[in-house]
Amino acid sequence: MKAISIIIVEDEKPARDLIRAYLEGNTNINLLGEYDNGFDGLKAINELKPDAIFLDVQMPKLTGFEMLEVLEHQPEVVFTTAYDQYAIQAFEQNAVDYLLKPFSRDRFQEAIGKLESRIESRIESQKDTGNDRTGIERIRQHLAESEEKLHRVVIKKSGKIHVISTGDINYLEAQDDYVMIYTNEGRYLKQQTMKYFEKHLDSQQFVRVHRSYIANISHIERIEPYEKSNFILILKDGNKVPVSRNGMQVLKENLDF
Amino acid sequence: MYWYILSFPWPVVVSDALFSSLLFGFMGLLAWYPTRYIPFQRNSPFYSILAHVVAGLLVLFVWVLVTVGILNGIFADQEAYVKFLNKSLPWRAGLGGLVYLVLVLIYYLVSNNQKLMERTQQQERLKVLVRETELSMLKSQINPHFLFNSLNSIASLTMSNPDEAREMIIRLSDFLRYSLKHRENEYVPLKEELGRMKDYLAIEKKRFGEKIQYIFNISGECEDFPVPTMIFQPLFENAIRHGVYESVDPITIRFDCTPENEFMKTVVANDYDPAIPTRKGTGVGLQNVRQRIELAYQEKGSVQWMGTEGVFKVTILFPRIYSKR
Numbered sequence: 118m119k120a121i122s123i124i125i126v127e128d129e130k131p132a133r134d135l136i137r138a139y140l141e142g143n144t145n146i147n148l149l150g151e152y153d154n155g156f157d158g159l160k161a162i163n164e165l166k167p168d169a170i171f172l173d174v175q176m177p178k179l180t181g182f183e184m185l186e187v188l189e190h191q192p193e194v195v196f197t198t199a200y201d202q203y204a205i206q207a208f209e210q211n212a213v214d215y216l217l218k219p220f221s222r223d224r225f226q227e228a229i230g231k232l233e234s235r236i237e238s239r240i241e242s243q244k245d246t247g248n249d250r251t252g253i254e255r256i257r258q259h260l261a262e263s264e265e266k267l268h269r270v271v272i273k274k275s276g277k278i279h280v281i282s283t284g285d286i287n288y289l290e291a292q293d294d295y296v297m298i299y300t301n302e303g304r305y306l307k308q309q310t311m312k313y314f315e316k317h318l319d320s321q322q323f324v325r326v327h328r329s330y331i332a333n334i335s336h337i338e339r340i341e342p343y344e345k346s347n348f349i350l351i352l353k354d355g356n357k358v359p360v361s362r363n364g365m366q367v368l369k370e371n372l373d374f
Numbered sequence: 375m376y377w378y379i380l381s382f383p384w385p386v387v388v389s390d391a392l393f394s395s396l397l398f399g400f401m402g403l404l405a406w407y408p409t410r411y412i413p414f415q416r417n418s419p420f421y422s423i424l425a426h427v428v429a430g431l432l433v434l435f436v437w438v439l440v441t442v443g444i445l446n447g448i449f450a451d452q453e454a455y456v457k458f459l460n461k462s463l464p465w466r467a468g469l470g471g472l473v474y475l476v477l478v479l480i481y482y483l484v485s486n487n488q489k490l491m492e493r494t495q496q497q498e499r500l501k502v503l504v505r506e507t508e509l510s511m512l513k514s515q516i517n518p519h520f521l522f523n524s525l526n527s528i529a530s531l532t533m534s535n536p537d538e539a540r541e542m543i544i545r546l547s548d549f550l551r552y553s554l555k556h557r558e559n560e561y562v563p564l565k566e567e568l569g570r571m572k573d574y575l576a577i578e579k580k581r582f583g584e585k586i587q588y589i590f591n592i593s594g595e596c597e598d599f600p601v602p603t604m605i606f607q608p609l610f611e612n613a614i615r616h617g618v619y620e621s622v623d624p625i626t627i628r629f630d631c632t633p634e635n636e637f638m639k640t641v642v643a644n645d646y647d648p649a650i651p652t653r654k655g656t657g658v659g660l661q662n663v664r665q666r667i668e669l670a671y672q673e674k675g676s677v678q679w680m681g682t683e684g685v686f687k688v689t690i691l692f693p694r695i696y697s698k699r
Contacts, residue, residue, distance in 0.1 A: 128582075128619075129523065129526075129527065129581045129582065130581075130582075130583055131526070131527035131530035131531060131534075131580065131581060132523070132526055132527065132530060132581075134530045134533075134534055135526065135529060135530035135533070138530070138533050138534070153622070154622050156622075175519065175619065177619060177620045177621055177622050177650075178620070178622060178650065199518070199519050199521075199522035199523045199526065200518040200519050200522050217522075218522050218523060218525070218526035218529075219522070219525050219526040219528070219529035220526075280650065
């Protein structure tokens with residue numbers, strides 16, 4: 118069997134040392150590199166295209182999950198985490214395995230075993246159907262269905278990764294399978310649904326004012342009547358956002374007028 | 375008595391019974407008030423009994439007077455009845471007194487029972503409150519992330535550097551022991567509190583290496599100043615969470631303590647990268663610290679924080695008049 122190439126993305130040196138120590142003796146594993154933050158990890162994964170990654174969730178710049186969102190190459194994922202209650206569900210159903218720190222050598226070998234059989238069956242199924250779906254899409258799917266609120270949004274724009282604080286978002290606009298996010302710095306296209314943002318943005322701050330628009334209420338300058346029975350929002354940056362009749366109802370409840 | 379009543383025409387009998395019962399019922403209700411406002415005192419029952427005798431006599435007097443007055447008025451033409459009425463005064467009063475006594479006893483029983491229930495409910499509420507406070511205190515102390523990651527670092531060091539692993543276990547134990555014995559209104563000399571905070575920082579330094587730098591600058595007068603235990607822990611934890619966890623560059627955490635007028639002034643400051651949007655809400659830890667300071671020193675102490683130009687600073691002013699605690 119061909120050696121399995123892996124990358125470790127983990128921000129603590131002792132934790133990386135431990136994984137490396139456990140890897141010794143696993144001759145079929147080829148360690149391509151170690152990275153201590155989400156940005157460097159992302160870049161390396163897209164370039165080196167490993168079969169699998171050992172991924173920490175809590176990391177500077179980009180968390181493990183945020184990294185998965187914008188990854189092009191999709192390796193198998195073994196999560197290593199200390200304490201992420203809500204995330205454990207996502208791991209259980211979709212990741213190859215997840216290791217709760219601290220973990221024993223036996224437990225680590227078990228994960229390696231799972232990884233080997235996953236990659237083997239993946240090669241088999243590729244032969245059969247020619248289609249390959251890694252766990253990452255399912256992890257993304259699972260996170261989209263969770264109740265966790267967004268504090269920032271990660272977007273890839275012309276090869277660069279942008280991390281936007283949700284408070285900086287002026288408004289969002291539906292564009293087919295994408296959502297355009299408008300901030301003072303510019304606009305960013307994200308492959309995601311309006312429903313997703315409606316669910317995961319703080320509903321105290323973001324209101325679905327129209328089928329195609331979500332507005333940040335703290336960026337509203339004023340609300341003006343528009344045509345017959347419709348209204349339009351004038352944002353602080355001068356942009357205008359249409360409001361539907363339903364949207365007006367929700368705005369009234371939220372802003373209490 | 376039976377014979378007497380039977381010998382009268384039925385309207386007279388019915389009226390007598392009706393008026394006496396109705397009026398007594400009304401008077402009986404009035405007995406509720408003395409019971410309510412003369413709480414039975416175990417240590418001086420004399421006062422309560424006296425009050426009830428007076429109240430009871432008053433009620434009886436009014437009742438007998440009104441009943442007899444009314445009945446006399448209505449049936450003034452029936453001589454035999456009027457005679458009976460006047461004769462019946464003593465036993466009416468006696469019977470009324472007995473019923474009054476029974477009523478008072480029942481009222482006391484009911485009101486006692488009510489008080490007991492209220493007290494149990496209140497105790498129950500208090501218990502829940504205490505538990506919640508304790509829980510939130512525990513939560514605010516040790517972040518499980520910190521604990522498990524530290525244990526993981528120790529697991530790693532046992533292979534690569536057993537001496538350092540042992541060091542780290544000792545530091546972690548000292549820190550945990552200190553945080554467990556922590557009670558909301560206990561005070562320790564500042565140098566002791568800072569000693570445990572240094573344990574905490576040293577553990578984090580094992581995890582993050584050169585990414586954490588810390589400098590302590592404490593004026594001699596500060597060392598023995600009593601501070602509430604674990605008051606600085608949330609501040610150092612914040613500095614690490616929002617500074618170190620979110621940065622790839624070295625982060626310096628500074629602690630200063632100097633006397634300033636009538637205050638001991640402490641400042642916890644850390645660098646942070648203002649370009650990185652924060653992941654999770656700030657404020658709970660800081661609010662807790664502010665609340666504790668307000669509870670401990672009322673309006674004499676204060677907590678201020680601000681983040682400018684990549685430095686986040688939390689200033690606490692401890693009133694120096696509390697230098698003995």
